[in-house]
Amino acid sequence: MEKFKALGLQESLLDAVRDLGFETPSEVQEKAIPILLESETDLVALAQTGTGKTAAFGFPLIQKIDRGSRTTQGLILSPTRELCLQITNEMKLYAKYERSVNVVAIYGGASITEQARQIKRGAQIIVATPGRMKDMINRRLVDIGKIDYCVLDEADEMLNMGFMEDIKDILSNTPNDKSTWLFSATMPKEVATIAKKFMHSPQEITVGAKNSGATTVQHEYYVVGGRDRYPALKRLADTNPDIFSVVFCRTKRDTQKVAEKLIEDGYNAGALHGDLSQNQRDLVMNAFRKKQIQMLVATDVAARGIDVDDITHVINYQLPDEIETYTHRSGRTGRAGKSGISMVIVTRSELRKIKAIEKKIKQEFVAKTIPTGMEICEIQLYHLANKIKDTKINPDVEPYLPAIGDVLAGIDRDELIQKMVSVEFTRFYNYYNKNNDLKSSPAGQEGKKGDFTSSNGAVRYFINVGEKDGYDWMTLKDFIKETAGLGRDDLFKVDVKDSFSFFNTEPEVSDRLMAAFKDLKVAGRFVNVEISSNPGGAGGGRRGGHRDKAKRKGKKHFNDAPKGKRREHSKGAGPHSGKRRSGRKKGNFF
Template identity: 75%
Template sequence: MTKFEALGLDKPLLDAISDLGFETPSEVQEKSIPVLLQDDTDLVALAQTGTGKTAAFGFPMIQKIHAESRTTQGLILSPTRELCLQITNELKLYSKYVKGLNTVAIYGGASITEQARQIKRGAQIVVATPGRMKDMIGRGMVDISKIDYCVLDEADEMLNMGFYEDIKDILSNTPKEKFTWLFSATMPKEVALIAKKFMHNPVEITVGTKNAGATTVQHEYYVVGGRDRYSALKRLADANPDIFSVVFCRTKRDTQKVAEKLIEDGYNAGALHGDLSQNQRDMVMNAFRKKQVQMLVATDVAARGIDVDDITHVINYQLPDEIETYTHRSGRTGRAGKSGISMVIVTRSELRKIKAIEKKIQQNFISKKIPSGMEICEIQLYHLASKIKQTEVNPEIDNYLPAINDVLDGIDRDELIKKIISVEFSQFYNYYNKTKDLNSEEEGSKKGMDHEQMPSDGSVRYFINVGERDGYDWMSLKDFLRETLGLEKEDVFNVDTKDSFSFFNTDAQLTGLILETFTDFKVDGRFINVEVSKKPVSGGKGGRKRERNRGHRKGGDNKSFKKGKKGGFGKKGGKKRSGFF
């Protein structure tokens, strides 16, 4: 018996699950599915985004629906068009072996008459955004008076977006004897009010701790002067050559402005905000999903429903007004069991907000410094060397080798390597060589907080020749180092994993142990080398960072750092790159 079979699912669903390659149910699925299958009950499930909630309510609904009847029996409300379409597509995959079951999506930005036509043909399950659903009810295009099941997905996000009245109006058109299943990442008072008003003795399921942030996300903050916020953003991106991120701003104006500046400075960036047309939004999101955009600058409302599992970083360019909003922001990374980083750029006057967020999400922030220009150069140098090593040789080069050898005649191996690296590294080095320290004088002081911080002057930074290509992220590499060295949890900190190499810190007194342990040290026949980094990076205790994906390009501070049209990176028609070099 498979783990999904043990939950009580029928063969058509199990066959679909097998096709999809699902092996082990997530916690929210394990807790929700048996309850919803065995009992006729209302349900409140609190779980972070990216934990498999669609299957948690989708499987039971599909199994309980009578496919032989064309009556609409299930209604799922979701906050955005993107999430509405995603849920619909997933339900269609789940129900592929259930003959006659139709799921229809209702959302704005598409033909309302075509959607009405699809429902008229027979839709046992309707997935809808509140605005379009209310409109279609008002026009008599949809009948939800006989539904048996109603799902409010991402309930807190719908209420944050101002859909409370719409939801009330929609639910007033449904029968009182239905069963309502509410799924939410947090439980603000508005969600509790909906539960109280429209649900009867709901079973409550909590995955993790109520209102807490995901444990796969590390939270970091960087204190800078107000004028250096944009420069700090670029340095954080430059220090993570393979970043794939969402950058959050408070207003549509700031979102557009930051995105435009990033694009001007050569980054693969895009803007997502409410002033975009649906077509513009679709183009940006498609480019982001294909990783053609590595830095998506977004407002909180516009980012609702973004469901991309590989986001390595969430960067809070500005903190939101509501703590629950921060929870949603950070939940965009560290999804589907992967780890992620949530970075916050703050001024000294905003430090009190960090304390409030910590209390709410029940996780500590790590105080970290904005990398210096030389630290960024070191990371980029290793990244370039790694990229050269991993590049597949184009066989057409063989035709040109005789002439190339003539040109390079007389240059020895070491000199040739230096020249190849210098072709691009020199530009980066020359730019960053004399840039200023962006860290605020009191960065990391965090007045009024009781978190012990590792003194930066008492730590040593190391380079290690393994990274994400070897299956490590900041969590697993930290565990590997602790277990190998026999250290305590807090002895290894500030772990930064890159594509094929990484950095980490320990107290200075452990240097001898570390270098001795990793002398002629092998894992599966491969030498693991550890060296003291030439440009140590200081950071708070337990610090760890991670990044992935394709590059977004170079950087710098308050002026553009570009090569021009000859080799413009991150530009349309420019070179395709996996880093800044």
């Protein structure tokens, strides 16, 4: 709290900060708030989505407006209805102890008459989408001729969506002596044009490198044949039983098609694209926020402004045309300091795009291979075991236990465990055992059915800690390296699940690692590491030298199996087909 106070916020805003549970300002807040409070200046702030930008401009705006005047003094433009409503709600929370501050949202899909009525009652701050704002100006339902502050939030997204002319028209109706605060994740030429034309000697702050990706996001790519995109997507989902993700497609048609396939195969999925009505869009987004949908398949335009916490994965089913668009996609995960993973499914011909993205975001991708069937079965098996272990006993089952005991009489403990596990495990095993693995194989060789081994020589381990113990892929990697005294490149392919994880090392460090974890206790609990029966591990490749090594091997990682040798999974034939879909999470297969 003292750090927020040091930024210059007044007491009423500090009370709101306390209620919201904020403890330490983010980097963009630390840099922007003092500048905006201390001077009347234009500002360009470059920071990734999810870094706390709303508070960075929201607190100074509330503190600087004249509460005694009902005139509109602040205008915030945002790209989508969802983001507009989110900013409005957050601003109201910031102004919780400022009773006279009125914040009104203006957006399409709602009554323009009612919105005009709210403004007429007095709105010191308006949060608006460009299209509806321009419409209300043209109808003379709003007057922004006396505003002191204009905020362009997610400026690059607004311009990517084609709002350049609308923004120019809106800004031309504002005073020349106002302060303009532009917040953007990237700085394409269109944003620079707006800054040059409508801003006066703006100060600039940058969080991270300009146009770079968030450091909390790990970037991975998987090379597959063109016909294997959907089977690859299914396998990536099955490798992460607790996935909560956004899957990006390039077209509305592909978005709907992929979502329908996922639903038919038993996944909790939904589509978000421009052909949906506003009511349908709201229903999908509400279900996604409540995690009733775990795989949201979306186009880039429809996904603008999605601001949902705890998204674990962004999956690029197809790469976008613009690198800036990829930056926005990956920014949906790894928010508020949490880690996330951005996966890209590519064909061999698209590998050059990966290099271009790496150069732009100043981060390396990890080259990985699609998990084999047995690797998926192993992950799902451990997931089932831990789910059974963590399930709380429902006392209402008590009256049925005698009858159930009679049914199960004569079955010993080990056989009972095997039968319980086999109920769900067999579905995965049978499905993947009869379908070709999608790993890239040497030219002229076909992936064999049931061939679940890996030939990269790495040792794969199981460890009995995961997300429930507070670990993500970054912190678990650091913990293992420090415990075993390993180097930066000794540990790779760290896959963190709910209550367990997997990781790989080269064979030469195996003895040292196993010795370090022998009888190791953390907080009174044994941390067990075991060598897995599947040496390759889900995924492939690694950072730095090992990634280059994989590239030198070449064919093992990047060649597709011969044409005609792979089969796309048929609709309804997946391991999840035949299950109830409504209200059931994909992470609850077992």
